Amino acid sequence: MKISDEQLTLFKLYKNAKPLEKIKIYARIIFNFQPIKKHLDPYIPNSGTVLDYGCGYGIFANYVKMKNEKLKVIGFDISKTRIDEARKTSDKTGVEFVDKLDDFKFDDLKLVLLIDVLIFLKYEEKIELLKKIYSALTTDGIVFIKDTLKSDSFRFKYTYFEERLKLKLKVYGDGLAPELNYITPNEFVEILTKTGFKIVNLIPENQFIYPGIFIIARK
Ligand SMILES: C[S@@+](CC[C@H](N)C(=O)[O-])C[C@H]1O[C@@H](n2cnc3c(N)ncnc32)[C@H](O)[C@@H]1O
Numbered sequence: 001m002k003i004s005d006e007q008l009t010l011f012k013l014y015k016n017a018k019p020l021e022k023i024k025i026y027a028r029i030i031f032n033f034q035p036i037k038k039h040l041d042p043y044i045p046n047s048g049t050v051l052d053y054g055c056g057y058g059i060f061a062n063y064v065k066m067k068n069e070k071l072k073v074i075g076f077d078i079s080k081t082r083i084d085e086a087r088k089t090s091d092k093t094g095v096e097f098v099d100k101l102d103d104f105k106f107d108d109l110k111l112v113l114l115i116d117v118l119i120f121l122k123y124e125e126k127i128e129l130l131k132k133i134y135s136a137l138t139t140d141g142i143v144f145i146k147d148t149l150k151s152d153s154f155r156f157k158y159t160y161f162e163e164r165l166k167l168k169l170k171v172y173g174d175g176l177a178p179e180l181n182y183i184t185p186n187e188f189v190e191i192l193t194k195t196g197f198k199i200v201n202l203i204p205e206n207q208f209i210y211p212g213i214f215i216i217a218r219k
Contacts, residue, residue, distance in 0.1 A: 013089045039214045048110035054117025058086030076101045079173035106136035115146045137219040149211035150182040192217045
């Protein structure tokens with residue numbers, strides 16, 4: 001597996017992370033960064049504000065800022081541990097990381113990232129969040145979703161088992177709802193179109209053994 005210059009830059013950014021967190025951060029950069037970056041690149045805007053919702057350690061928020069320094073980038077996550085690690089990188093990147101987003105007072109977002117976070121939200125919570133995102137986006141703004149692809153496949157059953165185990169072992173951090181809420185591509189399309197979004201692209205893709213789906217929608 002070839003490590004790109006972008007991955008090397010990200011490694012350097014997190015060199016001061018606590019050892020246990022660093023293992024998770026580096027694993028994410030090694031195994032998940034390239035396949036997500038490939039689909040994300042075409043949607044990084046030229047200007048404006050980007051919100052990475054459920055940003056974790058802020059890898060993709062930092063990446064977006066690396067690609068276009070002119071952007072204002074905000075990363076939000078409910079895990080204080082992850083946001084604390086993300087904040088250690090802010091000096092170098094200028095990305096703002098927050099662990100609270102009570103009022104969701106945005107009306108100028110060009111791009112919102114929801115990368116592997118929606119499975120932690122219940123069906124109704126997904127709808128509520130996507131409605132808020134819709135009104136916070138500028139006209140033609142984009143929501144970029146990456147999630148687990150729910151199906152009858154063996155891959156999905158295995159992923160479900162592994163993700164449940166990780167949730168129990170707190171690999172995703174503390175304070176998360178104790179369940180995983182997968183939805184099918186059709187359900188995603190239904191929620192998004194009912195909210196007013198237009199589907200731009202829907203790409204099922206397996207990463208190693210993990211079935212994934214990328215859904216890109218425009219306001
Ligand atoms: C699998 S990680 C993905 C992190 C990041 N998006 C990435 O791709 O590296 C899922 C993240 O979602 C966060 N999360 C879970 N439920 C959340 C919620 N209701 N609001 C915000 N973040 C949440 C977790 O704390 C965790 O950092």
